[in-house]
Amino acid sequence: MFISDKAHLILRHHILIDQAREKLRGAKAIGTTGRGIGPAYGSKIERSGHRMGELRNTDKLAKNLVEYFDTYKAIFEAMEIKTPAFDELKVELDDFAKTLLPYVIDTTTLVWKSLEENKRILLEGAQGTMLDIDHGTYPFVTSSSTISAGACIGLGLNPKDIGNVTGIVKAYCTRVGNGPFPTEDFGEEGKLLGKNGHEFGTTTGRPRRCGWFDAVAVKFASRINGCDRLSLMKLDVLDGFHKVKICTAYEIDGKKVENIPYSLENITPVYEEFDGWENSKGVNRYEDLPVNAKRYVDKIEELTGTKVGLISTGPDRNETIIL
Numbered sequence: 001m002f003i004s005d006k007a008h009l010i011l012r013h014h015i016l017i018d019q020a021r022e023k024l025r026g027a028k029a030i031g032t033t034g035r036g037i038g039p040a041y042g043s044k045i046e047r048s049g050h051r052m053g054e055l056r057n058t059d060k061l062a063k064n065l066v067e068y069f070d071t072y073k074a075i076f077e078a079m080e081i082k083t084p085a086f087d088e089l090k091v092e093l094d095d096f097a098k099t100l101l102p103y104v105i106d107t108t109t110l111v112w113k114s115l116e117e118n119k120r121i122l123l124e125g126a127q128g129t130m131l132d133i134d135h136g137t138y139p140f141v142t143s144s145s146t147i148s149a150g151a152c153i154g155l156g157l158n159p160k161d162i163g164n165v166t167g168i169v170k171a172y173c174t175r176v177g178n179g180p181f182p183t184e185d186f187g188e189e190g191k192l193l194g195k196n197g198h199e200f201g202t203t204t205g206r207p208r209r210c211g212w213f214d215a216v217a218v219k220f221a222s223r224i225n226g227c228d229r230l231s232l233m234k235l236d237v238l239d240g241f242h243k244v245k246i247c248t249a250y251e252i253d254g255k256k257v258e259n260i261p262y263s264l265e266n267i268t269p270v271y272e273e274f275d276g277w278e279n280s281k282g283v284n285r286y287e288d289l290p291v292n293a294k295r296y297v298d299k300i301e302e303l304t305g306t307k308v309g310l311i312s313t314g315p316d317r318n319e320t321i322i323l
Helices: 012-028 037-045 052-056 058-071 073-078 086-103 107-116 149-155 188-197 215-225 291-304
Strands: 166-170 173-175 209-211 229-233 243-252 255-257 268-275 308-312 320-322
Touching: 012 037, 052 058, 052 086, 058 073, 058 086, 107 149, 166 215, 173 188, 188 209, 215 243, 215 291, 229 291, 243 291, 268 291, 291 308
Parallel strands: 166 229, 229 308
Antiparallel strands: 173 209, 243 255, 243 268, 308 320
């Protein structure tokens, strides 16, 4: 494992600020994880952040942090956040340095060297496209660029370096936290999707909101990421439903819209309904899938304009269909 020396540190005060802001927002809370990610990105953009490489000189880093706390003392007091003293910071930072510095390197050069040696590199994105800071359901988004172009920024690659882009989508839709979710199902079917899919947030443990496949959003995500193919996950979760639905368009003020609008608030999804199926669980050959499941996959390809290259029919590695 290696950590970029340019990666920004999430420090204790970022976490406290994150939690305090969510509390102050009340009913308008964004639904963050409370782990300090947003405030750390804020510090980065306003150029008051601190990077992993600074752990090589914890005396200087601790002094800079004390100056930062002094500058924003009134704000911290208003949020009821206790600012630490130099000695307290130094002990904490020294512990970070001892643990993390053995892994801190220039990862950009490492990746460039690997490319020159024709090694295969897998870049795994975090969060979903609709949580992208620029192109997602703002302000109910994460603090970073979650689309494939963000990999270039974070790693120091150029767009030509990226070969194939695979979009990861579920056979239905989920969302953690607040924000618009056009295809959310508030009834028993939504609850069943969550139960069958074991839908709980990886970081927070919060139950995920569940709903039907949104082909409008996935088509948008596929285009903006330049997806060569989709990996369709959790098809087996739909086993046993008498009918399944795909959102093919939105209705806004009585007008049919087939593209992602500026805002996803107050949208009515337009659905196409399909007959359900049984026994897709564990299937690892496409020809063995139930006929109605194949029709469902075919429709997803048609609506999103992207080929499905992999289908997951269970959590085990061998419960996978590669097309």
